[in-house]
Amino acid sequence: MSESASRPSILMVEDEEDIAFLIRFLLERHGYAVRHAADGRQALEALDQGAPPDLVLLDVMLPYHDGLEVLERLRQRPAWQAVPVLMLTAKARETDVVRALELGADDYVTKPFQPDELLARLRRLMRKR
Amino acid sequence: MAVHTLATLLACLLLLGMGWQASRVQQSLLDANASVQAGLELVTSLQAMQTSLLDVETGERGFVITGRPYYLAPYRQARERLAQEREQLARVLVDRQGAEAESILARLDGLTAQRLAIAEANVAVRESDGLEAAALRLLAAGGRQTMNGIRELLQGQEAEERRRLALDIERAAAQAERASQQGLLGGLLVALLAVAAYAAIRHVLTLRRRLLEEAEHREARLEALLEAVPDHLYRIAADRQVRRLGDDGEAPAALRQALLKRLDGPEGAAARHDFLWQEDAGGAIFEVRLLPTRDGEHLAIARDVTERRQVERMKAEFVSTVSHELRTPLTAIRGAMGMLASGLAGALPDDARSLIEVADKNGVRLARLIDDILDMEKLEAGQLVMRPRRVILVELVEQALGDNAPFADSFSVSLELLRPLPAEDAVSVDPDRFAQVMANLLSNAIKHSPPGEKVGVAITRRAMANREGLEVAVSDQGAGIPLAFQPRVFERFAQADGSDRRRTGGTGLGLAITRRLVELMGGEIGFTSVPGQGTCFRVWLPRAQPPFESIKEETHE
Numbered sequence: 235m236s237e238s239a240s241r242p243s244i245l246m247v248e249d250e251e252d253i254a255f256l257i258r259f260l261l262e263r264h265g266y267a268v269r270h271a272a273d274g275r276q277a278l279e280a281l282d283q284g285a286p287p288d289l290v291l292l293d294v295m296l297p298y299h300d301g302l303e304v305l306e307r308l309r310q311r312p313a314w315q316a317v318p319v320l321m322l323t324a325k326a327r328e329t330d331v332v333r334a335l336e337l338g339a340d341d342y343v344t345k346p347f348q349p350d351e352l353l354a355r356l357r358r359l360m361r362k363r
Numbered sequence: 364m365a366v367h368t369l370a371t372l373l374a375c376l377l378l379l380g381m382g383w384q385a386s387r388v389q390q391s392l393l394d395a396n397a398s399v400q401a402g403l404e405l406v407t408s409l410q411a412m413q414t415s416l417l418d419v420e421t422g423e424r425g426f427v428i429t430g431r432p433y434y435l436a437p438y439r440q441a442r443e444r445l446a447q448e449r450e451q452l453a454r455v456l457v458d459r460q461g462a463e464a465e466s467i468l469a470r471l472d473g474l475t476a477q478r479l480a481i482a483e484a485n486v487a488v489r490e491s492d493g494l495e496a497a498a499l500r501l502l503a504a505g506g507r508q509t510m511n512g513i514r515e516l517l518q519g520q521e522a523e524e525r526r527r528l529a530l531d532i533e534r535a536a537a538q539a540e541r542a543s544q545q546g547l548l549g550g551l552l553v554a555l556l557a558v559a560a561y562a563a564i565r566h567v568l569t570l571r572r573r574l575l576e577e578a579e580h581r582e583a584r585l586e587a588l589l590e591a592v593p594d595h596l597y598r599i600a601a602d603r604q605v606r607r608l609g610d611d612g613e614a615p616a617a618l619r620q621a622l623l624k625r626l627d628g629p630e631g632a633a634a635r636h637d638f639l640w641q642e643d644a645g646g647a648i649f650e651v652r653l654l655p656t657r658d659g660e661h662l663a664i665a666r667d668v669t670e671r672r673q674v675e676r677m678k679a680e681f682v683s684t685v686s687h688e689l690r691t692p693l694t695a696i697r698g699a700m701g702m703l704a705s706g707l708a709g710a711l712p713d714d715a716r717s718l719i720e721v722a723d724k725n726g727v728r729l730a731r732l733i734d735d736i737l738d739m740e741k742l743e744a745g746q747l748v749m750r751p752r753r754v755i756l757v758e759l760v761e762q763a764l765g766d767n768a769p770f771a772d773s774f775s776v777s778l779e780l781l782r783p784l785p786a787e788d789a790v791s792v793d794p795d796r797f798a799q800v801m802a803n804l805l806s807n808a809i810k811h812s813p814p815g816e817k818v819g820v821a822i823t824r825r826a827m828a829n830r831e832g833l834e835v836a837v838s839d840q841g842a843g844i845p846l847a848f849q850p851r852v853f854e855r856f857a858q859a860d861g862s863d864r865r866r867t868g869g870t871g872l873g874l875a876i877t878r879r880l881v882e883l884m885g886g887e888i889g890f891t892s893v894p895g896q897g898t899c900f901r902v903w904l905p906r907a908q909p910p911f912e913s914i915k916e917e918t919h920e
Contacts, residue, residue, distance in 0.1 A: 252695040256702065263707050324687055328748065346694035346730050349701040 242360060243267040243287040247277040247304060248322065249296050253345075257291065260349050261356075274299025281308060286317045289360055292339070293322045294330050302333055309338040318359035322347070367563030374556035381549040388542035395535035402528040405459050408452040409521045412471075413514065415441040415448055416478065420510055423482040427489045427497045435486070442479065449475070459524070471516055478509040595649075599626070599661035614663075617642070618651075622663050625653055632661065640665065648672055679744045686733045686740075693733070697726040735872035738799075739855065742879040749793045749883055753907045756790050756833050760820060763801035770806060775814035778805065781821040788824070788833055791907040792884045800880050803873040804837040804900050811841035811898065824906075827887065831906045838899035844892040852890065853878045 244266050248254040251272075258268045269287065271277040274296040290308065294301035301321065308314045321334045321342040331342050340359055343352050422438025425431070449472070456464040481504045489497035589596060589609035596608040597618075605614035605622060614622075618640060625636045636653040649665040656662050700723040702708065704716070711719065741747040764778045771778050808818040818839050825834045844852060855875045881888045885905050892898040 250691055250695065253691070253698065256695060256698040260698070260702055260707065324690055345690060346697040346726070349698060349705060349707070 241265055241267040242289070243269065244289050244291055244356075245269050245271065245277075245280055245287040246291045247271045247274075247280075247296065247301065248291070248293045249273050250293075257352070260352070264353060266356075273297040274301075274304055277304045278307060281311060281314065286314045288317070289356060290317055290319045291322060291356075292319055294334065295324070302330065302337060305334060305337045305339060318362065320355055320359060365563065365567070367560045367567065370556045370560035370563060374553050374560065377549055377553050377556065381546065381553075384545060384549075385542070388538065391538055392535055395531055395538075398531050399528055399535075401455065401458055402524050402531065405452075405455045405524050406521055406528075408448065408455050409517045409524070412445070412448045412452055413517045415444045416475065416510065416513055419445070419479065419482055420506065423485055423506070424501065427485055427494070427501050430489060430494060438482070438486075445475065445479075456520075459527075467516070467520065471513070474509055474513045474516065478506060478513060481506040481509060593666070595665040595667075597622070597663040597665070599623075599653075599663060601659060605663070615642070618649075618663075618665065621651070622653055622661075626661065639668075675744070679740055679746075682740045683737060686737050689733055690730070693726065693730055697723070697730065700726055732872075735876060738876050739872050739879075742876065742883075747883065749796060751791045751793050751884070753789050753791050754794055754797075756788055756822060756835070756904070759790075759792075759794060759797050760801065760822060760835060763798055763805065764820065766798065767802060767805040767809070771809045771818065774809050774812065776809045776812045777817050778809075779817050779819050781819050788822075789907040790833060790884075790904045792904065796880050796884070800877050800902060801835075801837075803877045804902070807873065807900075808837050808839035808841070808898070812839045813841065816840045825903060827903055832886075832903050833906055834901050834903045836899055836901045838897060840897040843894040843896055843898050844890075845894060849890075849892060853888075 242265070244261055246254060246257055246261075246268055248257060248270070249272055254270055254272065258270065261268050269280065271280045275298040277292075277296070278299060292301045292305060296304070299307075305319060305321075308317070308319070315338075318340045319338065321331070321339045322345060323330050323334070323342050324345055334342065341355050343355055418437050418441035422434050422436070422441065425434030426438065452471075453464070453468055456467065460467070485497060485501055485504060485506065488500050586609065597605050597614050598608055599605050599622060603623060605619040606612065607614060621638070621640050625638070626632045628636075630636065633655055635655075636651075638651055638653075640649045640651045641647070642649070647667050647669045650668045651666075652664045654662055700719055703711065704719050704723055738747070761780065764780060768778060805818065805820075812818055816839070818837065821836045821838075823834050823836070825832055853874050855872055878888050881902055881904075887903045888900065889903075890898060890900045
């Protein structure tokens with residue numbers, strides 16, 4: 235526990251198994267603790283379990299509840315209001331980006347993403363905090 | 364004047380002339396007739412006088428020879444008639460012969476008086492001296508000679524008169540002959556003119572019938588066309604009635620309103636209008652075209668495009684869905700490749716690394732192709748949302764140069780900004796979309812430049828069609844665009860040759876997208892290219908209005 239507490243924690247909401255695997259692989263190699271929610275329902279459950287993470291990585295297209303809805307619910311919780319949220323979006327869905335930024339997302343990365351770009355944006359958001 | 368009118372008019376004139384001529388001929392015939400009458404009267408008078416003188420002579424001789432008094436009765440009667448007949452003859456003769464009549468009458472009067480005197484004397488001798496003395500006297504008195512003189516005179520006159528009569532009749536006959544010839548000629552002419560007029564009228568009627576037939580055919584064709592055309596056609600009359608062509612039915616009230624609104628709009632009735640019209644919420648969608656006709660009315664063509672639009676939407680959705688589905692596995696592939704290449708899974712042998720690089724590079728290319736297809740699809744569907752802002756052009760261009768520098772480096776090409784403008788020159792564009800335009804133009808220029816060369820970017824002020832604007836020119840010193848390919852530069856999936864695509868890694872959509880984006884920004888794009896010397900693409904954008912306070916705040920943000 236003490237080890238995980240010392241490492242920055244990230245909640246990753248991503249329904250694509252392979253992509254989730256890759257992100258986890260990337261983030262863990264760079265010293266982050268990663269919790270995974272595989273769909274909208276699991277993401278909402280994660281809001282009620284334990285302390286907020288240092289950052290949320292949130293896909294927009296999710297089964298059950300989409301990323302925008304998860305984001306809206308997340309920002310309604312006082313404890314989660316200041317947590318940086320980095321959206322994962324498909325490039326073509328710009329209206330989603332605008333909507334996400336309005337709902338309180340901090341930044342976005344378009345898929346397919348470069349590992350370096352994802353890391354750079356993560357670090358920037360976590361430094362800001 | 365039409366031929367038939369002219370001919371008819373001429374015929375009428377001719378008929379009038381002929382009528383006048385006929386009445387003249389008739390008058391002269393009447394005159395001739397009267398003259399003959401008078402001549403005959405004269406002859407009758409001459410004969411009557413002769414008869415009476417003969418009666419006198421016969422009575423006188425009869426009495427002288429027989430001594431019987433009843434011979435004196437015709438003698439006396441004749442003597443009584445003679446005075447009257449003399450008056451009659453004098454009147455007729457003066458009428459006929461004028462001055463000459465006086466001398467004839469004088470001679471006649473002398474001879475008559477002589478003869479009567481002889482007769483009187485003979486009768487008196489017979490009564491007083493008896494037959495013998497009277498008979499002697501009868502022979503000696505010269506009654507016979509006198510009588511012969513009278514007869515000669517009267518008969519001469521009669522012969523003269525008959526000769527004259529014959530002349531009169533001949534003249535009248537000749538005149539009648541001439542008149543009948545003239546009448547015949549005139550009649551022929553009138554008939555000729557009538558025929559001409561008839562032919563002309565017939566010609567006109569034939570022409571009219573042919574025109575009518577043609578009009579009939581046109582009408583029939585039009586009707587068939589209206590029947591066959593799937594579009595709805597409407598006629599908007601000057602009284603603003605909107606009726607369907609073909610069956611003349613009323614147009615839907617909502618459509619009529621939509622049409623009249625455009626006629627009254629700022630563009631007015633002379634312009635052509637194209638717009639979409641929906642019957643009602645959820646109803647059929649029509650593409651409507653409204654245009655003025657030559658005769659001052661208007662024609663509206665409504666085409667049901669519900670199905671087409673549905674198909675278009677389905678196609679767009681399909682392309683979009685497929686692209687998204689492609690992107691998901693591609694994300695995983697590129698992520699894995701990127702992580703492998705960056706050594707996250709441990710150091711790689713050189714052979715493995717070069718293979719991974721090939722896979723990674725093509726992953727990038729595939730991702731860009733999908734992005735371009737999605738962009739193109741959105742542009743065509745008009746779904747691309749532009750968020751224009753007032754921005755300083757130089758700043759945008761500088762940022763684009765910075766963003767594309769790494770790419771230029773990988774080709775050993777340098778980027779150079781030439782002649783920058785004063786900072787206040789601004790345009791109104793969506794910065795992200797402008798960046799996309801610049802990235803397309805710069806990457807094209809970079810890819811086609813030989814290593815070690817420069818790609819120059821120049822900004823100049825330039826007015827176009829009286830609008831102030833700014834022009835960004837991106838030029839390279841590459842091989843240029845082959846002349847044959849130049850007209851197709853902006854077409855989709857157009858590339859100078861197939862090997863070019865493999866060599867440069869383009870998608871073939873870049874310039875098509877670029878042009879649409881520039882047009883959406885209210886600008887224009889063009890190029891000049893000299894094979895062997897290089898290519899220069901120019902993007903012209905209208906200059907933004909001087910900043911208002913609110914816009915200034917936004918730029919300071």
